[in-house]
Amino acid sequence: MGLKIEVDPGEVGFDAERLGRIDRHFAQYVETGKLPGWLVLVARHGKIAHLSTHGMRDVASNAPVQPDTLFRIYSMSKPITSVAIMMLHEEGAFELTDPVSDFIPSFADLRVYSGGTANAPLTRPATEPMRIWHLLTHTSGLTYAFHYLNPVDELYRRAGFEYGMADDLDLAGCCDEWASMPLLFDPGQAWNYSVATDVLGRIVEVASGQTLDEFFRTRIFEPLGMTDTGFSVDRANADRLATLYAADPQGKARQHPRQAQMRAAAFELPKALSGGGGLFSSAHDYHRFSQMLLRGGELDGTRLLGNRTLRYMTRNHLPGGADLEKLALGAFSEVANAGKGFGLGFAVIDDPVAAKVLSSAGEFSWGGLASTAFWVDPAEDLTVLFLTQLIPSSANPIRPQLHQLVYQSLVD
Structure with missing residues (x-):
């Protein structure tokens, strides 16, 4: 169960000294107060070649980040929900072109925002049903409350969605509420980061007959x-849970103002299970x-999906x-979008030069x-994982810098 380095870096094509640049670089984020602490894991050919931690999971108590620290992974929940929905697709539960309303009736007869204010929005009928593949690709027309760019936001x-799910609604109720509001x-017709994956979570429940947590488990x-x-x-496992931090106007990590409420809530199953951002996990x-x-x-003889899928x-x-x-x-982006497409639940690099x-x-x-991140590179047989607890993820250029530091260390 314990994480550990499993192979000498040189045996899987890494220069060990160059790998050390990852730790030296991100240690500066902790020393300058930009991050509380972090964990980095780099694996190639199925073996962990680099595993390191630095800084604190809780600054106030001087508790360090450890390999078994628990993190809020927020939108890294989305790939898990996307895998779940495609597992059901493989079982014939639906076609990707099926309307969402086949599973959630409130998504019939959708309307699209055409002008006006939040107090008096103008709408028109949607010209296309929302389909399951629209949810998987974030082309559904749904949005997130935190975008602050459109009256629909x-x-x-x-409606109570500023901090995730509305407190008084279960997942089915959240979906009905989103369906009642205009699409963008x-x-x-466009790409907009949104609650679409939460709607997918509800489809998992309807199609499987299980609650989302039961299906995942x-x-x-x-x-x-x-x-x-x-x-x-x-x-x-309370002592293993990392404290949540937020970047202040100077870019320094400060304990999140809602940390006390969020920590208390972490030990109770939420009323609305968010497949878009509700999971805790470990490295x-x-x-x-x-x-x-x-x-x-x-993995290890257990198959969740077919390789063609x-x-x-x-x-x-x-x-x-x-x-x-x-x-x-343009409502949301944590990294540059040139050269990058989107698949069924994942961002996909089409052109590294353009990116x-x-x-x-x-x-x-x-x-x-x-500020957590992961990627899978089939061409290099490589996976990379970065875990920390700082909101927002756009506060620091962690993801592009991690890319350049990992790839410069490959020398085979």
């Missing part, structure tokens, strides 16, 4: 040995998940093969609100 905040655009977590991952934290568990993805849906999910599915720079509305980052075509990835 304000409608989400007024007709489904399929029995179909994904237990089969993969992901014993630390879930929508809440066992009180016996051990997410490494297991990443290795399953790298191996085409299988995984390859299909990690192609660019944006209309016309566009990259995110062309199709995204201006050391990488490989076909790399797929995602990250979380608290």
